[in-house]
Amino acid sequence: MIKLQPVRGTQDLIGVEALRHRRVIDTARRIAALYGATEWITPMFEATAVFSRTLGDTSDVVTKEMYSFEDRGGESITLRxxxxAGVCRALVTNGLTQSLPQKVFYAGAMFRFERPQKGRYRQFHQIGLEILGADSAVADAEAIACGEQVLHALGIDRGVELNINTLGDPESRDAYRTALINFFSAYVDRLSADSKLRLQKNPLRILDSKDEGDLALVARAPTIHDYLTTQARDFYATLKARLVDLGVEFVENPRIVRGLDYYNHSAFEFVTTMLGAQGTILAGGRYDVLVELMGGPKVPGIGWAAGIERLSMLIDEPVRPRSPVAVIxxxxxxESLACSVLRDLRAVNIPAExxxxxxxxxxxxxxxxxxxxxxxxxxxxxxxxGAVALKNLADGTQREVQIADLPDVLQ
RNA sequence: GCGGACGUAGCUCAGCUGGUAGAGCGCCAGGUUGUGGUCCUGGAUGUCGUGGGUUCGAGCCCCAUCGUUCGCCCCA
Structure with missing residues (x-):
């Protein structure tokens, strides 16, 4: 006997769980359309290079957390x-770099080989928005506004805060990185073990450490704002102004960072306190060099993604669709007559079983x-x-109805 | 990759200091011929996650393993 067990980190969505999932996607798609986005459905797996090129060698994300394998043709494939990355690849391979900007909505399964936790699975699902080919901060503001409206439409407002920050342009970022290394190097002995490693590999990550000792140091660490170039400062200022214009409330949080180098300028996260350690429910940023890194032309981009599982835990129980009329x-x-009744009802969109x-x-x-x-x-x-008995199951009443009249009576 | 908690009927759980398993809900069948929800009666539930070990004997102790969960790390 085979042991029937779902693969670790996967789950079945049945009944109301499936309804929640569906509702998140449908709502997000509808809101995204209000911003002019259309849905793209790209493959769930891509050539490994689509992901690995943009991630670089620094992170062990590539080697340890991707579902990569060789297919029967010997090609290295990775489950997205x-x-x-897939959307950017699709932009290039479909020649859409000639018709920019593109506003894209997507929803689907993603795969990461990680230790499962609350709201964190190995096969998980995301909704996302990407605006490709727009280098204006207005696009950033609109992307963020769209994310906010999705959350609002889902009823996830309470206890949710939008944090924004800027990572500057590459020049600003490099200067800031050096400044951080200088600062933390002076206090190496007071850093946590994890942050000592971060100091070598990814100093920016010290900023969002959870260690109390680190936090005390971080509070006194320089912020990127002192290292921004004029252009970067202007970009950030414009973003904030447009957010105000769009009616989006935000909190500036200089500790928001990104793990990868292709991010620049805007970084933002919608955070809730209601999901324990997995508090980020929608996050994104600008990635002006990503498409180029993948081997495409230079196309700036801004976007966000949100985990459907986490959002599902926060929304109210969806209204169930009306249960089918029972034909008995x-x-x-x-039975023959019953089938013809079923057919008549379904023909006029009355669910019947x-x-x-x-x-x-x-x-x-x-x-x-x-x-x-x-x-x-x-x-x-x-x-x-030529009649049937129609029974109201709520109050128990029953009356005789002509079969021909059923569709009207039940409409 | 690291640490803590947990894993007993479909579900939620109980099981005293080791003596071969229980409750509620649900499920099934009845309470007479073509009528549910309430009520009554009866019934089936399970190699106690899995595999080893200790013991005369283990759901209870030990080890391993799989899984769940809460953190850390990571977070595209």
Whole structure:
């Protein structure tokens, strides 16, 4: 006997869980359309290079956390760990760099080989928005406004805060990086073990350490704002002004950073306190050199992504669609008539179903459990008059209705 | 990759200091012929996550393993 178990970090979405999932996607797609975005559906796997080129060698993300394998043709394939790279690849391979800007919405499964945690799975799902080919800060503001509106439409407002920051342009970033290294190097002995490593590999990451000792130092560390070039400063100022114009409330948080070098200028995160350590529910930033890194032309981009599993945990229970009318033949010989009734109802968009097993009592029990509001009892007596018994399952009343009148009565 | 907690019927859980398993809900069948939700009666549930070990004997102790969960790391 094979042990039937879902693969670690995967889950089945059944019933109300599937409804929640669906609602997040449908809502996000609808809101994204308000901003002019259209949906792209790109493959769930890509040539490994699509992801690895942009990630560089510094992070062990590539080697340890991607689902990469050789396919039967010997090509290195990777299950997409995020959505942006695939969208950028699609932009290039479809020649859409000739018709910029492009505003893209996507939703789908992503795969990362990580230790599962609350709201964190190995196959997880994201919604995302990308605006490609726009180098104006207005695009950043619009992307953020869109994210905010999605959260709002989902009813996730309470306890959610938008944090924004700028990473500057590459020049600003390099200067700041050097300044940080200088600052923290003077206090190496007071840094946590993790942050000592970060100081070597990725000094910016010290800024969002959770260690208390680190936090005390970080509070006194220089912020990027002292190292911004004029252009970077202007860009950030414009972003904030446009956010105000769009009615988006935000908090400036100089500790927001990104792990990878292709990010520049705007970085933002919507954070909640209601999900423990996994508090970031929607995050994004500007990536002006990503497409180029992948081997494409220079196309600036700004976008965000959000984990559907986390959003699902925060939304109210979706309203269930109305349960189908239960059609119940009282004897096997009336099954034929029942089928024609089912057909008539469905033809006018009235959900209707017939239980396949059991006697009338059993079928009525099932109808009740399915939360159907009506049952159509098909009996020989009524059938001889071209009618059926229509039972209201909520109050128990029952009356005879002509079969031809059913669609109108149930509409 | 690191640390803590947990894993008993479909679900939520109980099981005293080791003596071969229980409750509630759900499920199934009845309470007479074509009628649910309430009520009554009866019934089935399980190699106690899995594999080893200790013991006369383990759900309970030990080890391993798989999984869940909460953190750390990472976070594209």
């Amino acid at each position: 760990p995020e959505g942006t 033949p009282m004897q096997d010989t009336l 017939m239980a396949y097993r059991g006697n009338a009592k059993r079928r009525l029990e099932r109808a009740n459990k399915s939360e159907a509001t009506f049952a159509i009892l098909i009996g020989a007596d009524e059938a001889s008059r």
